[in-house]
Amino acid sequence: MQQSALLTKMASLVTLTDEDRRALEALSIDEVPVARRRALLTQGARPDHFHVLLSGWAARYEVRADGSRRITGFMLPGDFCGIHAICHASMDHAIIAITDCVVGRLDAAAVDAVAARQPAINQAIWRAKLIDEAVLRKWLLFSTDAYQSVAHLLCELYVRASTVGLAARGRCRLPLTQEEIGDALGITAVHTNRVIQRLRNERVIDLSQHELTVLDAPALTRAAAFDRSYLAPWIAGEPSASLD
Amino acid sequence: MQQSALLTKMASLVTLTDEDRRALEALSIDEVPVARRRALLTQGARPDHFHVLLSGWAARYEVRADGSRRITGFMLPGDFCGIHAICHASMDHAIIAITDCVVGRLDAAAVDAVAARQPAINQAIWRAKLIDEAVLRKWLLFSTDAYQSVAHLLCELYVRASTVGLAARGRCRLPLTQEEIGDALGITAVHTNRVIQRLRNERVIDLSQHELTVLDAPALTRAAAFDRSYLAPWIAGEPSASLD
DNA sequence: CGCCCTTTTGAAGAAAATCAAGGGCAGTGG
DNA sequence: CCACTGCCCTTGATTTTCTTCAAAAGGGCG
Numbered sequence: 001m002q003q004s005a006l007l008t009k010m011a012s013l014v015t016l017t018d019e020d021r022r023a024l025e026a027l028s029i030d031e032v033p034v035a036r037r038r039a040l041l042t043q044g045a046r047p048d049h050f051h052v053l054l055s056g057w058a059a060r061y062e063v064r065a066d067g068s069r070r071i072t073g074f075m076l077p078g079d080f081c082g083i084h085a086i087c088h089a090s091m092d093h094a095i096i097a098i099t100d101c102v103v104g105r106l107d108a109a110a111v112d113a114v115a116a117r118q119p120a121i122n123q124a125i126w127r128a129k130l131i132d133e134a135v136l137r138k139w140l141l142f143s144t145d146a147y148q149s150v151a152h153l154l155c156e157l158y159v160r161a162s163t164v165g166l167a168a169r170g171r172c173r174l175p176l177t178q179e180e181i182g183d184a185l186g187i188t189a190v191h192t193n194r195v196i197q198r199l200r201n202e203r204v205i206d207l208s209q210h211e212l213t214v215l216d217a218p219a220l221t222r223a224a225a226f227d228r229s230y231l232a233p234w235i236a237g238e239p240s241a242s243l244d
Numbered sequence: 245m246q247q248s249a250l251l252t253k254m255a256s257l258v259t260l261t262d263e264d265r266r267a268l269e270a271l272s273i274d275e276v277p278v279a280r281r282r283a284l285l286t287q288g289a290r291p292d293h294f295h296v297l298l299s300g301w302a303a304r305y306e307v308r309a310d311g312s313r314r315i316t317g318f319m320l321p322g323d324f325c326g327i328h329a330i331c332h333a334s335m336d337h338a339i340i341a342i343t344d345c346v347v348g349r350l351d352a353a354a355v356d357a358v359a360a361r362q363p364a365i366n367q368a369i370w371r372a373k374l375i376d377e378a379v380l381r382k383w384l385l386f387s388t389d390a391y392q393s394v395a396h397l398l399c400e401l402y403v404r405a406s407t408v409g410l411a412a413r414g415r416c417r418l419p420l421t422q423e424e425i426g427d428a429l430g431i432t433a434v435h436t437n438r439v440i441q442r443l444r445n446e447r448v449i450d451l452s453q454h455e456l457t458v459l460d461a462p463a464l465t466r467a468a469a470f471d472r473s474y475l476a477p478w479i480a481g482e483p484s485a486s487l488d
Numbered sequence: 489c490g491c492c493c494t495t496t497t498g499a500a501g502a503a504a505a506t507c508a509a510g511g512g513c514a515g516t517g518g
Numbered sequence: 519c520c521a522c523t524g525c526c527c528t529t530g531a532t533t534t535t536c537t538t539c540a541a542a543a544g545g546g547c548g
Contacts, residue, residue, distance in 0.1 A: 046480075064385055065469035072381045087371050089477035092378055116360070127331050129373060134336055136380040137316045141308055143387050143430040146536075177494065186387040191536060193496065225309035233333035236290075390504075421526065435504055437528065 005054045005164070006104065009078025012163050013124040020121055023114045029054075030105040040081060040095040040103055047085040049105040053077055056101020057175050061183070062093045071184040073135060074098070074157065074176075078164050080128055086112070099175045127234060134230040142185055149185045150195045151224035154205065154212060158243050159228050170243075174212040199223075217243050249298045249408070250348065253322025256407050257368040264365055267358045273298075274349040284325060284339040284347055291329045293349040297321055300345020301419050305427070306337045315428040317379060318342070318401065318420075322408050324372055330356070343419045371478060378474040386429055393429045394439045395468035398449065398456060402487050403472050414487075418456040443467075461487050 007024060010016060016024075031054060034040050040058055041047060058075040072093060075081055081095050085108040115122040135156065142149035157174060161167040176184075182192035199205050204220050206213040214220055221241040228240050251268060254260060260268075275298060278284050284302055285291060302319040316337060319325055325339050329352040359366040379400065386393035401418060405411040420428075426436035443449045448464050450457040458464055465485040472484050 060381075062381065062385060064388070066388075068388070070385050072384050084374065084477065087367065087374050087478055089371070089374060090473075090480065092474040092477055093381060123331065127333070129377075130328065130331050130333060133373075133377055133380065136377065136384065137304075137306065137337060139384055140316050140380065140430070141306060141314050144308070144310075144312070179494080186384070188537060189495085190497090190538085193494095194536095197496080229334075230336040233328065233336055234331055236334065423526080432505060433527085434506085434529090438504095441528085 005077040006052050008164050009052075009128075010121070010124050012078075013127045014120045016120060020118050023118050023121065027106055027110055027114065032103045032105055034097045034101050034103055036097050036100050038097050040097055040101075041091055043091055043094040045082075046088070046090045047082045048108060050083070050085050050108045050111045051081045052104040052106065053079050053081060054102040054104045057098040058095055058101055059098050059180065059184075060093050060095050069183050070186065071180060072139070073132070074184070076157075076160055076164060076166065080125070083125075083129065098180065130233065131231055134233065138230060139184075146185065146187050146191055146195050147198065148224055149187070150181065150192065150199065151204075151220055152226055153181065153185060154214075155221055155224045155226040155228070155243060156231070158212065158214065159231055162244060163231070170214040170217065172212050173210060174207065175210045214243060249321040250296050252408050253296075253372075254365070254368050256322075257371045258364045260364060261362075264362050267362050267365065271350055271354055271358065276347045276349055278341045278345050278347055280341050280344050282341050284341055284345075285335055287335055287338040289326075290332070290334045291326045292352060294327070294329050294352045294355045295325045296348040296350065297323050297325060298346040298348045301342040302339055302345055303342050303424065303428070304337050304339050313427050314430065315424060316383070317376070318428070320401075320404050320408060320410065324369070327369075327373065342424065374477065375475060378477065382474060383428075390429065390431050390435055390439050391442065392468055393431070394425065394436065394443065395448075395464055396470055397425065397429060398458075399465055399468045399470040399472070399487060400475070402456065402458065403475055406488060407475070414458040414461065416456050417454060418451065419454045458487060 006029070007016075007021065010020075010024060029052075030049075034056075041051065043062070053075050055077050058081065059071045060073040060075065060081070061069050061071045063069050075095070081103070082091060084091055115125060138152065138156070142152065154174075158167055158172055161172040166172055178192045178196065179189040182189045185192070196207060199220075200207065202219070204216045204223065206215055218241075220226075221243065226241055228242070229235070229237065250273070251260075251265065254264075254268060273296075274293075278300075285295065287306070297319050299321050302325065303315045304317040304319065304325070305313050305315045307313050319339070325347075326335060328335055359369060382396065382400070386396065398418075402411055402416055405416040410416055422436045422440065423433040426433045429436070440451060443464075444451065446463070448460045448467065450459055462485075464470075465487065470485055472486070473479070473481065
């Protein structure tokens with residue numbers, strides 16, 4: 001059942017043939033539930049499996065020398081985590097469950113084999129990595145203006161949720177605390193709070209009960225200078241600031 | 245001749261068999277010289293070739309809505325640029341020559357074919373990507389303290405230069421202007437200057453004539469909280485703050 | 489009911505940006 | 519040969535943004 005998150009994600013990355021689907025469905029996935037705030041993968045681990053988030057939200061983070069935490073990415077259902085297994089490398093960061101979630105563990109060699117036989121699958125894995133990287137680069141563009149940063153993060157998460165069917169009509173679940181948002185943007189929780197309140201007062205968004213409602217999408221994308229094309233760079237086309 | 249940069253890099257990523265070497269040497273590389281400050285790849289381009297920097301330094305950057313520039317990575321000889329070709333994707337960033345340099349253009353399909361036949365080559369490309377990503381994540385950890393950020397960037401660049409034989413005995417070429425360093429760290433050139441002067445006054449480094457000399461490596465790595473293991477995560481071992 | 493986690497608010501302080509201007513050095517051209 | 523020009527580095531004064539510290543107010547849950 002949960003396995004569908006992987007198919008949904010793959011289908012959003014490439015056009016899957018029936019054979020691709022069969023190959024994916026044939027993969028044996030070990031479903032591991034992880035409770036909120038528990039680690040999915042720890043720093044220094046050498047995962048020997050390929051991991052996919054099947055349900056819930058997770059975050060990648062690293063702890064600084066001074067003990068502060070920086071979140072370097074959020075993971076939604078269908079996202080891969082710890083592709084390090086492919087490279088027999090150790091994790092230089094940790095992954096934590098933001099909400100209760102279920103992780104799928106796949107045999108790394110089996111994934112390799114499928115990727116080798118089905119070019120589309122291989123392509124999909126590369127594209128997923130490409131997006132990961134593009135998102136990291138976008139995050140590096142933040143840092144100047146907190147208002148813009150928060151707006152951009154909300155746009156990113158809304159579009160990504162939408163891509164896997166978790167957002168509609170301007171609403172989506174956003175199970176992040178303000179502290180987590182701050183850790184992702186490199187600002188304090190206090191400052192995050194003030195920025196979010198400004199976005200609320202200006203009637204750009206509503207954000208409460210871990211539910212995001214985009215009230216004024218044009219204003220939000222304008223504030224964020226958001227262009228969604230980096231989230232699907234293989235699609236030719238004009239820059240697009242729309243969220244849906 | 246220049247082609248050796250690719251072999252040097254590959255050899256630093258994986259153990260190459262003679263057959264791997266032959267396969268790499270058999271690749272036809274189109275050598276394209278690019279003058280300082282000229283574009284290697286432009287934003288929006290859809291590269292149909294696989295690019296490798298053969299000599300010189302380059303930088304990946306993106307221009308913000310307000311016109312400011314953020315450098316999101318530096319490229320040294322042997323580094324790949326625009327792997328987007330693998331995914332038939334358009335570049336969401338641009339690449340510029342920091343110094344005069346030579347780029348190698350390889351046929352994407354030919355690289356694909358070699359990667360499919362030689363597992364080590366495929367592995368090497370993945371590892372290179374993994375490092376790219378790890379570097380991006382480290383850069384996200386900056387942003388708190390400019391002194392630490394500058395120190396960390398210097399450590400990163402020194403180690404990367406060293407890996408491809410461009411650094412020795414605490415010295416390496418560092419052809420960056422202070423403005424470029426600032427654009428990479430998200431701080432102004434003025435502030436960059438003050439930080440570098442502090443590092444100089446404290447006798448931690450010498451930096452002039454585009455030549456970096458590490459005078460006090462322990463002090464530098466301490467200031468940076470530097471641990472080089474993210475630059476070769478497949479090597480098991482303790483954290484290492486050493487630069488050589 | 490009371491506890492913990494999260495959000496909210498206020499005031500003071502620090503880091504870095506901004507603005508402005510001077511100086512060194514290399515290359516160019518008269 | 520020397521003035522000129524452009525690029526980069528340097529320095530100072532002021533302002534903005536964000537942090538830090540502190541404390542209070544909600545809100546869900548045992």
